[in-house]
Amino acid sequence: MKRAFVVGHPIAHSRSPLIHNHWLGVHGIAGSYERLDVAPDAFADFVRALPGSGYAGGNVTIPHKEAAFRLADVLTPRAERIGAVNTLVVGPDGRVLGDNTDAPGFIAHLDQSLGADWPERTGGSALVLGAGGAARAVVVGLAERGLGRILIANRTPERAAALVALAPGVARAVAWDALPDLLPGTGLLVNTTSLGMAGHPPLALDLGPLPGRAAVADIVYAPLETPLLAAARARGLAAVDGLGMLLHQAVPGFAAWFGLRPAVTEDLRARIVADLRPA
Incomplete structure (x- = not known):
């Protein structure tokens, strides 16, 4: 056995x-x-x-x-x-x-949830929030999937900058305060922080500037519907919860x-x- x-x-x-x-x-x-x-x-x-x-x-x-x-x-x-x-x-x-297997697990869940052509439909650009271990896997997965632009934002800029080497020529660190200005050009927004998790404050981010073709993913799965995903659905955007990453990995x-x-x-x-x- x-x-x-x-x-x-x-x-x-x-x-x-x-x-x-x-x-x-x-x-x-x-x-x-x-x-x-x-x-x-x-x-x-x-x-x-x-x-x-x-x-x-x-x-x-x-x-x-x-x-x-x-x-x-x-x-x-x-x-x-x-x-x-x-x-x-x-x-x-x-x-x-x-x-x-976290990187391919995250991408497999995106493919299953959004369809295999999601990189083309979302413009091939992603904005990743957070710079911990989960963010490392997400950045590598997005780079392997062929995205042409991956922006990484973290409240500690040095931690975001450290992740750029995971996808040379594709990834770039950006300031957390610049998020509102970056959303209009974002095709995929990914939250890898604990914000929105049960017992943690929500992610305070107005999704209004995101384009209508954008998708929003959250790796948090407790709760399954985070305030971020609820806001995305209220805007009519595609929303991808965190449970699928756990299953696919x-x-x-x-x-x-x-x-x-x-x-x-x-x-x-x-x-x-x-x-x-x-x-």
């Missing part, structure tokens, strides 16, 4: 077992996927012991993504570029491969561990949405 995991600290909040165990059941695969709570000071030993653990690999979440990047024996080019690992795969030779790992590439379906999404609702 093949086994996989999601490791973090804390880990009780993770919805990953719901996703992967749903796929195991749908496809009749004899396997398991479980939560593992591993403290930071024990994580290095955990990774080193993986080849003899019986696990095919697993997902990595907060606070271990950067440590997994340092500890993996081999890195995919995308993981090297982003500087963080969210997926570990134990190879047949016992070496541990580190990958980052899980696909490559499942394929590597269990030998079958699953689909992100409405049934799966409904199961996770039901779990997100307050009891």
Whole structure:
């Protein structure tokens, strides 16, 4: 029986077992996927012991993504570029491969939600809000998708400037105060900050200047409809929630561990949405 995991600290909040165990059941695969709570000071030993653990690999979440990047024996080019690992795969030779599936997960969700031609319809330009780990994955994903202009805004300008190297010649850091002037030329607005998340203040940004062809994406999925997305829908703009990124980033790992590439379906999404609702 093949086994996989999601490791973090804390880990009780993770919805990953719901996703992967749903796929195991749908496809009749004899396997398991479980939560593992591993403290930071024990994580290095955990990774080193993986080849003899019986696990095919697993997902990595907060606070271990950067440590997994340092500890993996081999890195995919995308993981090297982003500087963080969210997926570990134990190879047949016992070496541990580190990958980052957040970037393709974000893009796959955009493609599914907006249609594969969204870069052309939105003018090939994006404005990314935030400069943390999620923003790194989003910028890399947008660059790989072929966007010609990616603007990055953060309240700490130096952090935004540090992300420009992820997409040379395409990405540019901009001032947070300049957002109102930048919106008219924006085809895709992406919020990667915690603003709008449950327990956090909303993102205070007037979407009025956005063109009618623009789309708005938020990586926050609790709540599923953030104030930013509600404002986008009120304006008649295409709105993309954060849950799809979580679902799509899980696909490559499942394929590597269990030998079958699953689909992100409405049934799966409904199961996770039901779990997100307050009891």
